[in-house]
Amino acid sequence: MAELLQFLFSGLTVGATYALVALGFVIIYNASGVINFAQGEFVMAGGMASAFLVAAGVALPLAVVIAVVAGVAIGVALEKFAIEPARRAPVVTLIIITIGASIAIRGLAQLLLGKQFHTVPPFTGDNPIVIGGATILPQALWVIGASIAVVIGLGAFFSRTRLGKAMLATANNRRAAQLVGINVRFILLLSFGLSALLGAVAGVLISPITLTSYDVGIMVGLKGFAAAMLGGLGNGIGAIVGGLMLGLAEALGAGYLSSAYKDLIAFVIILAVLVFMPGGLFGKASTERV
Amino acid sequence: MDRARTLLGHRHGGLGFLVLLIALLPLALPNRYFYDIAILIGLNAIVCVGLNLLIGFAGQISLGHAGFFGLGAYVSAVLSTKYGWPSTVSLVAAAALVGAIAFALGRPILRLKGHYLAMATLGLGIIIAVVISTEERLTGGPDGMTVAPLSVFGFALQGEAMWYWVVGGLMLATVWLAFNLIDSPLGRALRAIHGSEVAAEAMGVDIARAKLLIFVVSAILAALAGSLTAHYGGFITPGKVGFLHSIELVTMVVLGGLASTYGAVVGAAILTALPQLLTVFKDYESLVFGVVLMATMIFMPAGLVPTLARIMGRRR
Amino acid sequence: MRSPVLRALISATAVYAFAATAATAEVEAPTIKIGSFLSVTGPAAFLGDPEEKTLKLYVEKLNKAGGVIGRKLELIVYDDAGDSDKARTFAKRLIDQDKVDVIIGGTTTGTTMAAVPLMEQAGVPFISLAGAVVIVEPVKKWVFKTPHTDRMACEKIFGDMKARGISKIGMIAGAGGFDRSMRQECLKVADKYGITVVADESYGAKDSDMTAQLTKIKSAAGIQALVNPGFGQGPAIVTKNFRQLGMMMPLYQSHGVASKEFIKLAGEAAEGVRLPASALLIAEILPTSDPQREVVVGYKKDYEAKYGSEVSTFGGHAYDGLFLAVEAIKRAKSTDKGKVRDALEATKGYVGTAGVVNMSATDHMGLDLTAFRMLEVRKGNWTLVK
DSSP, X not given: OHHHHHHHHHHHHHXXXXXXXXXXXXXXXXXXXXXXXXXXXXXXXXXXXXXXXXXXTOOHHHHHHHHHHHHHHHHHHHIIIIIGGGTTSOHHHHHHHHHHHHHHHHHHHHHHHOSSOBOOOXXXXXXXXXXXXXXXXXXXHHHHHHHHHHHHHHHHHHHHSHHHHHHHHHHHOHHHHHXXXXXXXXXXXXXXXXXXXXXXXXXXXXXXXXXXXXXXXHHHHHHHHHHHHHHOXXXXXXXXXXXXXXXXXXXXXXXXXXXXTHHHHHHHHHHHHHHHSTTOSSOOOOOOOO | OHHHHHHHTTTHHHHHHHHHHHHHGGGGOXXXXXXXXXXXXXXXXXXXXXXXXXXXXSOOOOSOHHHHHHHHHHHHHIIIIISOOOHHHHHHXXXXXXXXXXXXXXXXXXXXXXXXXXXXXXXXXXXXXXXXXXXXXXXXXXXXXXXXXXXXXXXEOOSHHHHHHHHHHHHHHHHHHHHHHHHSHHHHHHHHHHHOHHHHHHTTOOHHHHHHHHHHHHHHHHHHHHHHHHHHHSEEOGGGGSHHHHHHHHHHHHHHOTTOHHHHHHHHHHHHHHHHHGGGGGXXXXXHHHHHHHHHHHHOTTOHHHHHHHHHHHHO | OOOHHHHHHHHHHHHXXXXXHHHHHHHSOOOEEEEEEEOOSXXXXXXXXXXXXXXHHHHHHHHHTTOBTTBOEEEEEEEOTXXXXXXXXXXXXXXXXXXXXXXXXXXXXXXXXXXXXXXXHHTOOEEEOOOOGGGTSSOOTTEEEOSOOHHHHHHHHHHHHHHTTOOEEEEEEOSSHHHHHHHHHHHHHTGGGTOEEEEEEEOOTTOSOOHHHHHHHHTSTTOOEEEEOOOTHHHHHHHHHHHHTTOOSOEEEOGGGOBXXXXXXXXXXXXXXXXXXXXXXXXXXXXXXXXXXXXXXXXHHHHHHHXXXXXXXXXXXXXXXXXXXXXXXXXXXXXXXXXXXXXXHTOOSEEOSSOEEOOBXXXXXXXXXXXXXXXXXXXXXXXEOO
16 A cells, blocks of 8 residues: 555656646647647756756745746747747647757757756755655655646636636637737737746756756656647646646556556557547547538 | 749659769768768658658658657667578568558557647657667667678678668659659548548548558658668667657658658758758757757748749749 | 058068968978767766866867877867767768777767777777777777776675675666666676575656655565666666665665766765765775875866866766877877777776776776775765775
């Protein structure tokens, strides 16, 4: 029982990160139809910025805030300078642009912050908490807790604020949203900023546990994308469930089946789900205009 | 648009130009290093032309083609080096095996659309990469394995000069094959599917069969290129099987121009040669590469070849 | 410029200056070209980055001191990002295009092995900076290497375990080449030391949590110690997870982790961890009688002064590679590739950061088990285990 609990803790912690990244993918996709391959770099930016600031002597809470702001700035800059100039281009081209952006951001990070690994001090200490025979780090509780808070906040934003509703409207039907006077270009900017916020927050939360370096974005972006697809692209709840499921599949696969093949197990599960549910777990049956 | 098409000559004009280019290029190549780049361009072009058929013409995306590439490479490598099969037989066997796998897995996967298909192919590519990397006893694991040279009828293919002609010829054959496919009933069916699957189906096109066929063809081409790369280099590692390489291949196709066979070749050429040119930037290499990629796509969203064709067509 | 006389004077000076530089350029001897392909970015950046920095630092230093055999050194470095195909292309570029005299590089076994056939074919002395034993076993005419082999690391660890009465162990390795290769070697030599492996887990290169694997290991019957072949991020996380789970058994890391960065990254969890490493890591506490003391203290000072970060044994391997080549060129009194190769093979008693090197026709690495010291982390610092 203690073993299972340990696997669950491990899976949930990692899964929460995937969920945040997946949400980021979904928000941008909903607003623009683009898969932002630079999503993982927002995570990297959050983690690396906080590591750098703390090493330079900035107090942890301030460093975290600045790091998140830096992440958002990168997201907004990405939209303004790379996506907007190409907004009439086909979706595939936009995806390649985000790929170019992720390479450029990584290159910049490597230049400014070096290629070594860095560590960030945990928010409330390092002593593991024992629950039911399994241990969990306080930082992991921060990851899970903050993720829940962020999701609830997002939910409130989308359902109760005008801006949030405007975003949903744009996602639903861009033309119609424009017709009712929503500034669609601003919504797009906002969506990138929001995604970057999610990514940077994930990065800042997880770096004390997993260390950070200039290229952590690649794998995290890949897993986040997989989680978003698993849950059904375009669906926020799907992204969260997808992220958690992916994390759990990895941990349980490593624990009960084979640690060498745990990535394989996770992707086989994803493939199987997609084959039987072509729209992902929560994907709606889409109607295509003929 | 039509003027541009005939200008680039999707028939004999363009192909002739390509033949001339390949025949005369050696005069400009001063040493083995340049031959090496040319050969690598040719090998990448073979994969990209096939991938372009899938992405550009049929409108299906694959983020897992490095898996087919790698599978072709490793199967041929293992059969020829570990089991002593003659290398030409291993090459063909590898292509056949990959084709069979693509056929078997293609049916369920191709039912998916858009980004879901992307994810499924991505997953497939990763699964292949993990298996290859983990089965160390067979594949040498992440440190790679040595590969026996390719020998045709007992005559070993060694040296850049020989390989240049072999790869050049095969690339021409691939381009020629692509053109024939595009102009065939299958090609028209694919373009119809790209336009609208529902409409195509309404017109009586067997979309499942058409998509599967082109998926298998592009997989076999990737496998072939993979096997050749393995035998040419004499060494192979799982690096080339990973999803980053898959993404690199898609980037080559889009950069050159979707639905443009020459575009696929140009894209392959540029993305293979660019890192070599960018070494002057040293630490700035990644940054410059990323910026160049972004800028090219922002200013030429349709890809290099279609944009250039349009400009030239307009000039006339 | 109005005055024709002034103009003429200036042109004459310019022509004279140009002629002077052209003349001196002809008189000055051609540079010794040292080629290198390293994984400065990518999954092995942890190794490649200090290697590049070290080479640059010492080529500059040697040039300031007048060069080697009266000629300046020219360093040409390419970044293969851990891709073996790129490595091979860059090796070709170095040999055919840049026409280098000697190559020091190949951060990983994969990139090294991909380039080896080229070196053998072209007859260029190649000093590899990678770890696997397969690079020098079987011995290849033109290929040498500076790092200890992974088999030696296993033997050092197992030797220490035997002395502590440990016989049942677990292994947890990453998915990288270094990790898998060392794990294989350890499995091969375990019997010789009476060791049985009762748990064998692995993790992905970029994994952030190994508690699942460690939980499985924890419950393996009779397990007494854990070995973690790997480098970079993975071992640091394994070590942290290890403590988080409250595991008290001895934990052995590999020489891949050999840098104070590991202690920084793993924090308090690193306390009590043992690993085999070269004398470089304990430079300050080496007794003055130790033959390596001067070299390692000097390297540590130079590197840390220039770059402000901790030394690592990987940079040390590049240092050894460079100076082995330089010494060989000095002894051969030329850059003739055949003569340099012969001189390299005849290296005896070279004191480097990794140990004392004695090469021979059958040994192109030159180190023995004494080159490895067993270290333990105590109070955030390395200490020597007697």
